[in-house]
Amino acid sequence: MIATEAKTLAEACGGEVVAGDPARVAETVSTDTRTLEPKACWVALKGDRFDANAFAGQAAAAGATVLVVEKLDGPVPEGTTVIVVKDGLLALQKLAHWHRMRLKLEVVGITGSNGKTSTKDFTRTVLGTQFETMATRGNFNNHIGVPLTLLSIEAGHQAAVVEMGMNHAGEIAPLCQIARPRIGIITNIGTAHIEYLGSREGIAEEKGALARALPEDGALLVPAGCDFADYFKTRTHARVIPVGNCRGVVRAENLRQDGMRSQFTLVVEGRPVGEVNLPVIGRHMVKNALLAAGCGWFLGVPFDKICQGLSGTMLTSGRLRRYETGGVTVFDDTYNANPESMTAAIDTLAEVPVANGGRRFVVLGRMGELGEHAAEAHPRIGRLAAERGLQVVSVGEGAEGISRGAGRGEHFPDVDDAVAGLAGRFRPGDVVLFKASRGAALERVMNRVFPPEN
Template structure:
């Protein structure tokens, strides 16, 4: 981390400083919100969470050598601290200040589905030429983006920042921190529709990122998405990518290689070139096109882009494919919504042998949740030989699957599923496991692979 003065931190968060004035001239070596990660001369920012209040850990932060703490409470201590009204807002303001210390091209990524995969693919491509900082995992929320920014170093040329939301105003906060040069919007789907009301509302929330794009920046959208296409029609700074040849950047000659990925040809306004993405599914072509667009925007050539796409590696819980004991497990448990569920089932359809899907609840879908789950069941019936459903909402997946003629089974809890799953999965089967994060179906993946 690039060091800065404690006095600069006080100014950045507009706080009131308490403590020895000499400490203001000391340098902050790191910024953390986890007291277990405090090192000497770090700045600790306690955040109020659902289960814990970081303020309770201020004493341990000082014991670990914290230079100072940011706090919403007045402290009975002679140690330096900065008093603020809201520690989360202060954390974000400090991250905005820190980001301003660097001259790096910044790519912001948002959308209903595919944010993390697109982030990984863009990073894989850009890493062929540049020093890249990317969001770790899916650290894309109100604390995750600041934590990403605080990892910036002088050797980075590009920052690739994923931004997520389930409420209005959140993307705006994150974009204000990141100040993107390039904004990528992957698609508009049903994820978080419970809080954002409609797909129009989701588009509005995702588009908040554009409020803080650099003056000479550019927007990249999936031009095959009818909601995102409206941005192309309304703005002059938009590049569209997709499978439709009317897009600025498009793919053709798409050929599935089964679970080994997809071959295709990328067309740009200036050239065309072959590419391969080593992860299955037609949806991966869209993510790869976004990555190609990022590479082109930063002056990369076709060969560099193709190498970066081919070098892509999946991350935990994101369509990781592993074969053990004669069973191929498609581990896509990190999260789920109707769009990503359908895409995952399309991947399962590529598998040879028996096809089994283990599907759990999709959360935050609002009043149409039952309908979305029932429709998913009917879709699963066309892609899988056996449909195993687990959870409260998943009973509607079961209903939809049974009505569509599938061999389907329903379990109230994951433990009930695990007690029966050995008799429902056979050697030679491919098993897709997917649900919303709260279902914790990684336990099922571990059970199948052990």
């Protein structure tokens, strides 16, 4: 955030300065007393199990100069200005929208059932070859994370890539109202969060809030193979740019994968424009890269820089990251999972070449937020993995159906049992994929069985 006086922040968030110097300046915004920087504006949030208003003194001691609270218990900390608001979360969101609107920059909004973070990584790198670009850090993609992401934009930034996640209906539209993107990317419509949204049609309606929020001079990028692509076209005023493998306005042709990288010719409007050497495998990853390429093309990034950016992208940890240890190739895709991303990862592993008698294993945990669909989805994933010739291991409560569906799969009830059962099982030449929903914390198994060497 640009350095701003407390009185201006109060106006922006709908609050009132009740103590301290109205001219006192804050340079950043934080909601966490553990990580805030000196001269921060600290916003107290309340949840079902906590009330940060009680920690205003700690925020001041950590360096906050402006405190945004619903109430202040105790004396005003020395050297601070206090702003009182009715609702801390609403105040944070108002601050974010105010800050975004005072900046002249391109905002790219990304949503979808899966692939958001890798698409964000590709888009950030592509735009970064031409513009000073910032992007969502970690998983800051919800009603709190998006405002904090926007508030971290500085005056020198020319583009922002904002990931937008959701769990329930009605959550994407407010994020769009805060961020005001001109470019939107919808990675896909799967079954993630179907427990709360009821159907893929309901999920498409919620994700389509991004399409509806775009202006006429904007662009919406969607996979050409998405069965909701036509639906999105009817829901947006922006230009729709379909992308895909061998289809779409922006597409990949001559795709080759060697187990480590994906190489393809980037084709735009029927014309080959360059060669891309992605540092990751998987057709779904190629699709995510093409969405980023389309965004760069729309914003005028030269084709050679688009190819350069894609080829040099470093993906966020847990997104099909590949490493080797003891001669075994490990794919870390532990960040999250749903039936579509599980299917994509399994198909990818099945295509990875092995030598010297190497075997392919999948170590899988439960997929969350599927509700009544979980009973069918887990066995289906196990069957698919077995059909692809993979050796199947499931770990943890809720994942039993995966190994049961595989027929010859093996299940471990918890992390310790899995570590004990898998230690020493793998030999040089084997390839192992770990994947599960975030709540399963499957990386605890992976990191103990295969400690990264770097």
